[in-house]
Amino acid sequence: MTSQTEPLKIDGPTLMLRIGHAPRGRISYFSPQTTIEEFLRHAAEHEGRLLFVGNFKSLRNKIGFNYLLLWSPQSAIKLVGTVTNFGEAYNPKTWNPKSHYQAPFPWGRTPANYWLALDNVQQLGDFDPDKFERLGYNAKKISLADEMETNAATFIIRPI
Numbered sequence: 001m002t003s004q005t006e007p008l009k010i011d012g013p014t015l016m017l018r019i020g021h022a023p024r025g026r027i028s029y030f031s032p033q034t035t036i037e038e039f040l041r042h043a044a045e046h047e048g049r050l051l052f053v054g055n056f057k058s059l060r061n062k063i064g065f066n067y068l069l070l071w072s073p074q075s076a077i078k079l080v081g082t083v084t085n086f087g088e089a090y091n092p093k094t095w096n097p098k099s100h101y102q103a104p105f106p107w108g109r110t111p112a113n114y115w116l117a118l119d120n121v122q123q124l125g126d127f128d129p130d131k132f133e134r135l136g137y138n139a140k141k142i143s144l145a146d147e148m149e150t151n152a153a154t155f156i157i158r159p160i
Helices: 032-045
Strands: 014-018 050-054 067-071 078-090 112-124 132-135 154-159
Touching: 032 050, 032 067, 032 078, 032 112, 050 078, 067 112
Parallel strands: 014 067
Antiparallel strands: 014 154, 050 112, 067 078, 078 112, 132 154
């Protein structure tokens, strides 16, 4: 595990996922800042490991990334972790309770379309979007910094 004194260096393809900020009916709502703080707390209590689960349709065709970066325009902090495994159909009733990777409560209590097992989860220090490029369709037409100002939720990025 990377210690907190050794910041994780993003040196490869990264799934950059924006955490939403709109409350939804009958679902527990936590601000993006609180969500990231709780994920970091959970990871710190579990040797830097975290199971990230969600219903992100945008993950369907996103493969081949080494890192997950969670961010929000409504949060001053960002989270980064190394993706060690990725899968579909998370079910808390069938997930191995002895796995090193567990989702924090309450995020792990309901089934989800996708799961990502993360190691070395930590707060990301300074993040300069000008040092990264987006990959994929239309990636060169708009800078990452400009894209972060839109409502787009998911990108694959890599260092320039």
